[in-house]
Amino acid sequence: xxxxxxxxxVTKTYDEFVAVDNLSFNIAEGEVFGLLGPxxxxxxxxxxxxxxxxxxxxxxxxxxxxxxxxxxxxxxxxLPEERGFYKKMKxxxxxxxxxxxxxxxxxEATRRAHQWLxxxxxxxWASSKIEELSKGMQQKVQFVAAxxxxxxxxxxxxxxxxxxxxxxLVLKDALLDLKMQGKxxxxxxxxxxxxxxxxxxxxxxxxGRSVLLGVLNEIKASYGRSSIQLEYEGELPLLxxxxxxxxxxxxxxxxxxRLTPGADAQRFLQLAMRTATIRRxxxxxxxxxxxxxxTVHSTKSVISHA
Amino acid sequence: xxxxxxxxxxxYLVRVRTKxxxxxxVLMPLFMGGLIFLPEQFMTSGSxxxxxxxxxxxxxxxxxxxxxxxxxxxxGDEDEASVIKxxxxxxFEVSVATAPTEELRHQLIxxxxxxxxxxxxxxxxxxxxxxxxxxxxxxxxxxxxxxxVSRALRFALSQRQLSERGFSGAQSKVLLSQVDVDTIHIxxxxxxxxxxxxxxxxxxxxxxxxxxxxxxYGLYVMRSVMxxxxxxxxxxxxSSVTPMQLMAGKIIGVGAVGxxxxxxxxxxxxxxxxxxxxxxxxxxxxxxxxxxVSTSVLWLFPVFFVxxxxxxxxxxxxxxxxxxxxxxxxxxxxxxxxxxxLCMVLATAIIRDPNTPLAFWLSMFxxxxxxxxxxxxxxDMPPTWQVSLSIGISLASLYGxxxxxxxxxxxxxxxxxxRPTLPEIxxxxxxx
Numbered sequence: 153x154x155x156x157x158x159x160x161x162v163t164k165t166y167d168e169f170v171a172v173d174n175l176s177f178n179i180a181e182g183e184v185f186g187l188l189g190p191x192x193x194x195x196x197x198x199x200x201x202x203x204x205x206x207x208x209x210x211x212x213x214x215x216x217x218x219x220x221x222x223x224x225x226x227x228x229x230x231l232p233e234e235r236g237f238y239k240k241m242k243x244x245x246x247x248x249x250x251x252x253x254x255x256x257x258x259x260e261a262t263r264r265a266h267q268w269l270x271x272x273x274x275x276x277w278a279s280s281k282i283e284e285l286s287k288g289m290q291q292k293v294q295f296v297a298a299x300x301x302x303x304x305x306x307x308x309x310x311x312x313x314x315x316x317x318x319x320x321l322v323l324k325d326a327l328l329d330l331k332m333q334g335k336x337x338x339x340x341x342x343x344x345x346x347x348x349x350x351x352x353x354x355x356x357x358x359x360g361r362s363v364l365l366g367v368l369n370e371i372k373a374s375y376g377r378s379s380i381q382l383e384y385e386g387e388l389p390l391l392x393x394x395x396x397x398x399x400x401x402x403x404x405x406x407x408x409x410r411l412t413p414g415a416d417a418q419r420f421l422q423l424a425m426r427t428a429t430i431r432r433x434x435x436x437x438x439x440x441x442x443x444x445x446x447t448v449h450s451t452k453s454v455i456s457h458a
Numbered sequence: 459x460x461x462x463x464x465x466x467x468x469x470y471l472v473r474v475r476t477k478x479x480x481x482x483x484v485l486m487p488l489f490m491g492g493l494i495f496l497p498e499q500f501m502t503s504g505s506x507x508x509x510x511x512x513x514x515x516x517x518x519x520x521x522x523x524x525x526x527x528x529x530x531x532x533x534g535d536e537d538e539a540s541v542i543k544x545x546x547x548x549x550f551e552v553s554v555a556t557a558p559t560e561e562l563r564h565q566l567i568x569x570x571x572x573x574x575x576x577x578x579x580x581x582x583x584x585x586x587x588x589x590x591x592x593x594x595x596x597x598x599x600x601x602x603x604x605x606x607v608s609r610a611l612r613f614a615l616s617q618r619q620l621s622e623r624g625f626s627g628a629q630s631k632v633l634l635s636q637v638d639v640d641t642i643h644i645x646x647x648x649x650x651x652x653x654x655x656x657x658x659x660x661x662x663x664x665x666x667x668x669x670x671x672x673x674x675y676g677l678y679v680m681r682s683v684m685x686x687x688x689x690x691x692x693x694x695x696x697s698s699v700t701p702m703q704l705m706a707g708k709i710i711g712v713g714a715v716g717x718x719x720x721x722x723x724x725x726x727x728x729x730x731x732x733x734x735x736x737x738x739x740x741x742x743x744x745x746x747x748x749x750x751v752s753t754s755v756l757w758l759f760p761v762f763f764v765x766x767x768x769x770x771x772x773x774x775x776x777x778x779x780x781x782x783x784x785x786x787x788x789x790x791x792x793x794x795x796x797x798x799x800l801c802m803v804l805a806t807a808i809i810r811d812p813n814t815p816l817a818f819w820l821s822m823f824x825x826x827x828x829x830x831x832x833x834x835x836x837x838d839m840p841p842t843w844q845v846s847l848s849i850g851i852s853l854a855s856l857y858g859x860x861x862x863x864x865x866x867x868x869x870x871x872x873x874x875x876x877r878p879t880l881p882e883i884x885x886x887x888x889x890x
Contacts, residue, residue, distance in 0.1 A: 200693075200872075203696075203697040204696075204697070205693065205696045205697065205872065206872065222700075225697060225698070226698075228697070230693075230694065230697040232690060232693040232694055234690035234693070235690065236686075236689045236690035236691035236692065236693060236694055237689065237691060238468075238472070238685070238689075238691060239689065240472070241472065249464070249468055250694060250698070252464050253461055253464055253695070253698035253699060254698055255460075294694075297694065
């Protein structure tokens with residue numbers, strides 16, 4: 153499988169601050185890849201290096217097997233984290249301008265812009281000025297700007313932020329469609345549920361370094377079915393017992409937890425039933441959110457110990 | 459190259475289509491005209507009849523003053539006040555009193571205070587020898603009124619003295635008439651009859667024109683950079699174009715708007731042509747009479763506009779890239795705008811004498827040269843080597859400036875948060 157993106161020991165330093173530290177990963181053609189991490193982990197800096205906005209201090213970035221060039225970048229679509237349009241210009245004018253910069257002719261750009269706007273239920277807004285649109289609508293227009301030149305590689309920085317559920321659904325369907333067409337997609341997001349449903353592989357970065365990398369299913373499997381989801385009524389003081397519970401995320405009548413290695417799930421259930429009524433008890437693979445919090449916490453402690 | 463053209467096109471169309479462009483295109487000539495027209499209109503505000511009493515124990519002298527003041531309305535001789543239109547001069551209604559007592563003086567002053575009288579010209583008995591009189595008026599700031607009165611007094615006193623020495627009225631009139639000096643402006647292309655005020659005003663207007671266009675279009679570039687930076691359009695743009703292409707496209711696009719505007723002004727000016735000028739002279743009076751500027755100014759204006767604009771556009775683009783808010787932009791743009799303001803401050807001195815060492819060096823210094831050298835060519839075409847040297851220095855410094863500011867621009871547009879310090883900016887320039 154040819155590689156769409158190769159990051160090879162990429163490092164970027166601003167003054168003293170190391171934004172991206174020796175980051176390496178590859179994305180195969182047709183893959184949907186999630187770039188995850190807490191705020192300030194270096195996600196946006198990494199993405200900016202993938203599209204040549206900033207140049208790494210060391211390491212190499214290759215797209216479609218070639219070093220970055222304008223020609224290669226014409227095949228890349230980019231949705232930035234912060235939305236940006238010329239507010240005084242019409243939606244269609246903005247889209248045609250950005251599409252022309254990617255090499256499209258005016259007529260082709262206009263045709264595709266209308267097509268995409270219809271599809272995202274924005275058809276009647278084409279001749280409105282950007283400033284007249286709501287934030288969610290601007291977001292969808294921004295997405296159109298990223299895909300209008302039919303890129304083979306799509307980079308999306310927080311694509312779902314600020315969208316209502318209905319719009320999210322429309323966007324998700326559009327993305328799935330692109331995935332079916334064999335496009336390679338890179339996401340950066342905090343929304344673990346979306347990543348879990350859409351992504352094939354992930355890279356979790358923290359403080360500029362990759363802390364977890366691989367195919368999503370394999371990562372989850374490696375954690376085993378050591379997670380417990382529990383719906384209950386009453387008190388569960390044993391969640392605080394370190395001999396049984398390694399970590400927990402308690403919502404009051406629902407809890408997700410991981411058992412301490414060696415602890416017995418049946419024994420935990422028996423003890424729990426003494427203080428609470430159990431409505432549901434299930435042993436599952438950990439959710440990505442759990443893995444995320446767990447990994448970020450453990451790398452933090454590693455770094456603070458070091 | 460295609461990208462640069464696309465950016466130029468967008469910058470150009472977006473601006474030309476705005477109401478601001480149309481309004482500015484129309485308003486600028488009106489504003490310029492207003493600068494000359496309005497002060498003169500204000501001067502005529504006191505054109506209603508002035509009631510004046512001339513007090514002198516010598517009835518002949520008082521009579522002379524009376525006649526002279528009455529005549530000032532429709533002629534008399536041209537004078538230092540020739541800038542002012544004749545019909546701007548106030549009407550005088552003059553009465554004479556020949557018994558100068560202290561009591562009368564108090565009476566008249568009271569009348570002035572009450573507003574029943576506009577002025578009193580008090581001529582003491584020894585005035586013919588001391589040549590000292592007193593003029594009482596509520597309105598001492600109206601220099602047209604007081605200068606007219608003063609001139610009438612001077613004329614009357616001199617005529618009285620001359621007639622005492624046996625000169626006839628006609629003889630003394632000749633002796634007292636103003637000497638009419640024709641100023642002939644000699645330059646390399648020949649001689650032109652020129653009126654001092656007109657020769658001053660036209661270059662001044664041209665200076666104002668180039669100053670305003672350079673400043674306004676320079677600031678447009680800054681606004682445009684800031685818009686892209688604060689609205690984060692820049693990230694989308696930079697995934698398609700290089701910072702250099704973006705900056706070049708922006709500066710050329712906005713500059714083309716400026717040239718369009720200048721072309722519209724020049725074209726409408728020449729269409730109105732002599733007819734327009736004739737109307738303007740009617741309205742403005744004869745201050746523009748014989749105002750002459752060599753035709754080379756017509757093509758030098760766009761040349762120096764482009765040089766001046768490009769220089770300041772680079773600087774303003776760099777500032778736009780450095781700042782995050784309007785407040786910061788205002789602080790940062792001041793030092794850059796300073797040389798431009800300096801040009802305006804020194805304008806009068808340079809138009810009066812365009813060949814001083816100061817004028818020479820300012821017309822070589824890159825930040826002032828486009829404006830100062832242009833004014834010098836408008837007043838009195840300097841030697842060709844000076845003009846070429848000035849343009850050469852401008853071009854060379856522009857080359858350096860583009861290099862310098864594009865580096866600041868490239869890093870600055872992606873930097874958010876606090877305003878960069880000078881060491882940080884120096885570091886940006888050193889980034890490869």
